[in-house]
Amino acid sequence: MVYDAVAAPSMHNAQPWRFRYFQGSRTFHLRADFDRVMPHSDPDARALHLGCGAALLNLRTAVVHEGWYPAIRLLPDPADPALVATVRLTDGAGGESDLAALYPAIHRRHSSRFPFEETEIPESVRTALSDAADREGATLSFPGPWHQQEVLELVQEAERRNITDAGSDDDLAQWTRIDAPSVNTAADGIPDYAFGPRKRGGKAPMRDFAGTRPVAGRDSADFEQSPQLALLSTTDDHPADWLRAGQAMERVLLLATLEGLSGSFATQALEWADLRWPLRDPVTGRGHTQMVLRLGYGPGGPTTPRRPVPEVLDIEP
Incomplete structure (x- = not known):
């Protein structure tokens, strides 16, 4: 288990x-x-x-x-x-x-940082994914064109900040694996084979986990011009709400996987307090955005390492 x-x-x-x-x-x-x-x-x-x-x-x-x-x-x-x-x-x-x-x-669920097709997710599937989030006490919404553009601009602003932000770079350096020895032996973090291609064009909000560091054999690719984003939010913003949001997020992702969808995360704007707040529903002005999901039809992501169970599990009488 x-x-x-x-x-x-x-x-x-x-x-x-x-x-x-x-x-x-x-x-x-x-x-x-x-x-x-x-x-x-x-x-x-x-x-x-x-x-x-x-x-x-x-x-x-x-x-x-x-x-x-x-x-x-x-x-x-x-x-x-x-x-x-x-x-x-x-x-x-x-x-x-x-x-x-x-x-x-x-x-089967793995984060996919590869280009997705422009094929629109059917409304019936969107409704099922929203219902899955609702079962866990969260709200999953698919922003309309105006709101989505606002979300993409907030992600871009966060990316611009991250380029010159030493703290963001330190976090990435700690949890990304580019050199061969750590890629092959680390049980956590993101190995370079899971970075996906460097974005050459398109509007999908893709974080470049390599930063300015070269990755041997890494390709470039054009991503979606019309990415399909979903915002996961909760009414309140306390640790219990975050736990509910995490359960809703995974329930959505597991169902999306069964529906043939791939997904990745766009957390850049969520990492800046002043950029996270404007992500909320622009009509009601309510809710606290906990995650930005990018969903679509495309290749699944590779398996990333996990710590062995004996490292994370203790058994008591």
Whole structure:
């Protein structure tokens, strides 16, 4: 079950989680690993909680797949903020039985930083993805032309800032693997084979994880002129909301994978407080944007490394 849980995405593949399983009570503790927070790009640990939420959704799905019902508590101990959730295994899948259908997508879902087709996602699929987010207490919206242009401009502004921002560069340098030895041996971070091609043209909001560093054999490519973006938001903006958003994000991505879609993240503007706020719904002015997803039909991404289960799981009597 933990092997399935850690297949979840996290910012720069930092994998900021640890698990402890108590055999007597059949209970998992999911703990945030704050040593893996991005000090500059994620100073409030919001993205860290999203990653833990995504791992929690995978764990819930794996529990249901094994025939149990996951009884969940978020942030059960105010004195221990690292304990982000407990999951107790009880008899019968109960109201979570629909998660079982998502299980085959857990190890098929990979971030794809390759060009997608211009084919529009059908409205029925968009509705299903929005419903999936709603099941987890979040909202998934597909911005119209005006709002999408605003989102793209905010991402571009964030990219311009990142070029000269030492803190952003430090975070990337810590969690990207370009030299051959670390690419082959690291169990976390983003290896250069997963960077995707350098963007030559198009409007898709692609982060260049290489920065100014050369990557041998890396190609350039034209990306979508009309990228299909989805904004995931919550009503409030506290750690519990971030955990719900992470679960919604992963539920959306697993369903998207089953629907033949690929996806990647555009977090650049979310990493700047003054750029994150304007991402919200321009009509209502409400909601806190937690993630910008790029979805579409195109090649799936490669498998990226994960820490071995014994490194992240402790088993107690």
